Amino acid sequence: MSTELSLLINGDKVAGHGAAFDVINPATEAAIASGRMASVEQLDQAVAAARQAFQSWRKTSDAERTALLHKVADRIEANADELARIIVQEQGKPLFLAQMEVGGAIAWTRYNADLEIPVKLIEDSEHKRIEGHRKPLGVVASITPWNWPLMIAIWHIIPALRTGNTVVCKPSGLTPLNTLRLVEIINEVLPAGVVNLVTGEREIGEAISAHSGIDKVIFTGSTPTGQNIMANASGNLKRLTLELGGNDAAIVLPGTDVDAVAEGIFQTAFLNMGQTCAALKRLYVHDSLYDALCAKLAEIANAQVVGDGLAEGTSFGPVQNANQFQRVKELVEDAKARGGRILSGGAPVDGKGYFYPPTIVADVSNGVRLVDEEQFGPALPVIRYSDIDEAIRLANDCPFGLGGSVWGPDLAQANSIARQLECGTVWINGHAEVLPHAPFGGCKLSGVGVEFGVEGLLEYTQLQIVNCNR
Structure with missing residues (x-):
C-alpha cells in the first residue's frame, strides 16, 4: 500500500x-x-x-x-x-x-x-x-x-x-x-x-x-x-x-485479591502498548501483595503475542515510532542500572519493526526515571510500599495530574484514599476508563x-x- x-x-x-x-x-x-x-x-x-x-x-x-x-x-x-x-x-x-x-x-x-x-x-x-x-x-x-x-x-x-x-x-x-x-x-x-x-x-x-x-x-x-x-x-x-501528559499512579491496598485485579491492572497499564495518556503508569503495591502481584503481572505479560497488528493472533503491537521506541529502551535500561528487576520483556524484539514486549520492572521507586517520567510505552514500574500515607505521598510526588486509581475490597477506604490523589479523574478498581458522559481533564501540568x-x-x-x- x-x-x-x-x-x-x-x-x-x-x-x-x-x-x-x-x-x-x-x-x-x-x-x-x-x-x-x-x-x-x-x-x-x-x-x-x-x-x-x-x-x-x-x-x-x-x-x-x-x-x-x-x-x-x-x-x-x-x-x-x-x-x-x-x-x-x-x-x-x-x-x-x-x-x-x-x-x-x-x-x-x-x-x-x-x-x-x-x-x-x-x-x-x-x-x-x-x-x-x-x-x-x-x-x-x-x-x-x-x-x-x-x-x-x-x-x-x-x-x-x-x-x-x-x-x-x-x-x-x-x-x-x-x-x-x-x-x-x-x-x-x-x-x-x-x-x-x-x-x-x-x-x-x-x-x-x-x-x-x-x-x-x-x-x-x-x-x-x-x-x-x-x-x-x-x-x-x-x-x-x-x-x-500524565504519569498516572495506582495504589493497590492490602487485602486485595491479586487474581481478581491483575488482569485489569495489566490491561489498563498496557492499553495500546502503554501509549495512552490516561494509562496506568506507576503501580504502588503493599508489601503483603507485592511478590504475588508482580509474578501474576509477569505471567500475563509473557502470555502476550507480540506482532503485526494485522497478523492473526496478535495481542500486542509495536511502539508507534522510532523516537518513542528509543525512549522506552532508554528508560528500561536506566531502571536496570538503578537496581530494577526485569520480570518480563526488558529488551526489543529482534528484526524489523518497533516491537518492544510488555515489560514489568520490580524493585524501583521514585527517583528512578521510569517512575518519575512518563514512559508512554510498554514498561510498567512496580513500587513496594508498607505505609499507605507514604504511598499517597509518592503517588502525588509528580508534576502531572491526569488520572489515578485505587484498588481494594474496602470501598470506603478506597474512596477516602482516592480523594487524596491529585488528579483530574480517579478510578476505584479500574483505570483509564473514559466515557462520553463523564467530564475528563487534568490538573497540574x-x-x-x-x-x-x-x-x-x-x-x-x-x-x-x-x-x-x-
Whole structure:
C-alpha cells in the first residue's frame, strides 16, 4: 500500500506546498504513504474557508446539526473496516483494538449528536427575565496525537460541530491517514469548509496557535507543546482545551485479591502498548501483595503475542515510532542500572519493526526515571510500599495530574484514599476508563479544561447573558 497524501480545504483535496514526509508502518518500518505538509499560506486558506462556512453553519438549528451528525456516524460505520485497517497500518495497534477504536468513534459521535445545549434561567420575576445562552465561538482548531488517531479526532471535531463551530484539524504527521479519511467522510455529509484538514509539524502548529482567525484550540499531546500553544494563543485570547501528559499512579491496598485485579491492572497499564495518556503508569503495591502481584503481572505479560497488528493472533503491537521506541529502551535500561528487576520483556524484539514486549520492572521507586517520567510505552514500574500515607505521598510526588486509581475490597477506604490523589479523574478498581458522559481533564501540568459530557461540550461555546426588562 502506498498512498499520496493531500490536504482538504473548502471541500477540495489539494497537495501540500510544504516539506515532504512519509508515513511509516511501525510493524515493518516501510513507508505506506507520502506527501507534503501544508504551507502557512494554505493554513490561512483553510482558516478562511472555515470562517466563511461559519456564517451559515452557525445558523443551522440544533435539530439539523443532530441529524447531520448522525449521518456522519452512519458514514463512519459504513467505512468501519477500512478505517480500522488504516489505524493498524499507520499506528500499529492490533486489529481488534483498532475495531474498538472505530466502534467507540461511532458511539461518541452519536452521543454528542444528541446532547442538548442548555439555556440557563437565571431570573424570572415580574419585571425581569435573565437567561444564559450558549453561542458558538467560531473557528476551532484541533491538533491531535498519534496514539488514537481516529478516536481523538472525533473527540475534538464532533462537539465543535454540535455547538455550531467550524473546524480546521491538524493530525500528527506520524498518523495522518485515518484523520484525512475521516474528514473526507465528514465532507460527504456537511457543507464545504465546515471541516478542513492541514498537515504539518511545528511550523504549522505554531501558526495555528497564534492565528488571529482561530477562536479556540483543542490539543491532546505533550505538556511542553501545550505550554507553547498557551503562550502563542495570547494574541487574541483564544480559548484552549489542553489534554496533556500524565504519569498516572495506582495504589493497590492490602487485602486485595491479586487474581481478581491483575488482569485489569495489566490491561489498563498496557492499553495500546502503554501509549495512552490516561494509562496506568506507576503501580504502588503493599508489601503483603507485592511478590504475588508482580509474578501474576509477569505471567500475563509473557502470555502476550507480540506482532503485526494485522497478523492473526496478535495481542500486542509495536511502539508507534522510532523516537518513542528509543525512549522506552532508554528508560528500561536506566531502571536496570538503578537496581530494577526485569520480570518480563526488558529488551526489543529482534528484526524489523518497533516491537518492544510488555515489560514489568520490580524493585524501583521514585527517583528512578521510569517512575518519575512518563514512559508512554510498554514498561510498567512496580513500587513496594508498607505505609499507605507514604504511598499517597509518592503517588502525588509528580508534576502531572491526569488520572489515578485505587484498588481494594474496602470501598470506603478506597474512596477516602482516592480523594487524596491529585488528579483530574480517579478510578476505584479500574483505570483509564473514559466515557462520553463523564467530564475528563487534568490538573497540574496535565492540562486545562475538560472534554466529554455537557461540561466538555460547553467549552466550545461563549456564554451570553440575555437580560430582558419587562
